[in-house]
Amino acid sequence: MLKKSKFITVAALTALLVAPLSACGSSNEGGSGTNEGASGDQTTITYFSWANTKKVSKIIETFEKENPDIKIDVSGAAGGANEYVQTLMTRISGGQVPDVFHISTATKNDVISGGWARDLTNEPFMKGLDPTGVAQYTVDGKAYGMTPTVWMGTIIFNKKLLKDVGYDKVPTTLKEFNEMGKKLNEKGITPYMEDPNVISGSFVPMLGGWYAKNAPASDQELFDGKETFEKQWTPLLTQWQTMIDSNTMPKTVVGVPKDQIQQLFLQGKLAMYRSGMWDAGTIREAGIEFEAAPFPAFEGGEAFVGGGPDSPFAISSKIEGKKLEAAQKFLSFINSEEGLKLLDSEVGQLSSSANWKAEVPAEFKDVYDNYIQTGKYYWLNWPKNGPVMAKEMTAQFQLMIQGTETPQQAAANLDAKWSK
DSSP: OOOOOOOOOHHHHHHHOOSOOSOOOOTTOOOOSSSTTEETTEEEEEEEESSOHHHHHHHHHHHHHHOTTEEEEEEEOSSSHHHHHHHHHHHHHTTOOOSEEEOOTTTHHHHHHTTOBOOOTTOGGGTTOOHHHHHHTEETTEEOOBOOEEEEEEEEEEHHHHHHTTOSSOOSBHHHHHHHHHHHHHTTOEEEEOOTTSSOTTHHHHHHHHHHHSTTOOHHHHHTTSSOHHHHHHHHHHHHHHHHHTTSSOGGGTTOOHHHHHHHHHTTSEEEEEEOGGGHHHHHHTTOOEEEEOBOBOTTSOOBEEEEEOOOEEEBTTOOHHHHHHHHHHHHHHTSHHHHHHIIIIIOOEEOSTTOOOOOOHHHHHHIIIIITTTOEEOOOOSSOHHHHHHHHHHHHHHHHHTSSOHHHHHHHHHHHHTO
16 A cells, blocks of 8 residues: 655665665666757667566667667666666666666655656556556656556466376465475475565465455554554464475575576476466476466465556656657557557566557466456555665565574564664
8 A cells, every 4th residue: 555655865775775786777877968868860768677678678679660760778677676676776876867767666755755757647658547557656646657567476387287286276275275285295396486585476465365354454554553563464474484384385495596486497396486477478488388376365364466557667857858758759659559569478568558458368367357357466565665675574584484583573573674
């Protein structure tokens, strides 16, 4: 859930982000004025992509071919969401604001309150967008992000490996999920893994499923100080920990890069992992019959998936003239039928824009119809200190997985960090 919060200066925020950067910006990413970046009849704009630069290369090539007077200097952050957030905020603090970049739930308050993003409310390319996505990045009646796609964070499972132990589907309760994990372990197959270097892709949707059945319990109670993480989350973290205790997710997952997790799945050594449509093409190429499933429910909850609007495109408030016009053209292309088709085919992002209706892949149709379309999806949106809390939560979960911290200690540490 979202609400306004106090602004934390970028300098102070950056000081807290002690992890090394995974990517560096190009020298012309400042966006300092009118036509900087123009060379002859060609205007260059910088784009800091949320997706892997290889995945967006065809999008950039197609746009540049149709707009030969514009060149896009694209860069990305090696790694996941945490690396993107760290790199973006460091670039901003150093005066290297990309001309086009992505806001996220972690950076929304700091980027918008700091005046780094341009008001896009009346831009023509905002037409046809899903109001839910627009509202999430609207402050004081002004829209700062263009998000024409949605994401689904699910369990991806190897249908053959599950069938070998007597299952056609992923169980929808955590107890049954762990029982299936035991059977997979007996066959020498690792049951489940997720990237431990970002916020837990399983706990958050499972939390959402518990909230859905336990009103008035909510994340807003935590954010308003009516509840503590220790009181609300300890019983849920204790349940989540059973995945580790039962070896459904091995302790050795800490330190395993997400690319290696995917490789284990492609090699048939891993039955399930947390992923989404962005990996569908690679899995199909490997010849694996797979399907997407929701995350199992905590006791007293219901099965849920992770999901919501994709991190939206934003335009730097520091550019104008030809650079601004070029950035506006780029976003217009993105929210066109051609651009949306490319986001779907190349990046694995599902259009939520009225400008093109995507056809959901068969492997994801059940999850899309029965969870996304019915509102059974959730993600944690920190209303303040987003990067700091995301980093702290990631660290606490790693310690729980390794067995060096209890669920109660992890929750208490989140309280301590939140109250600062």
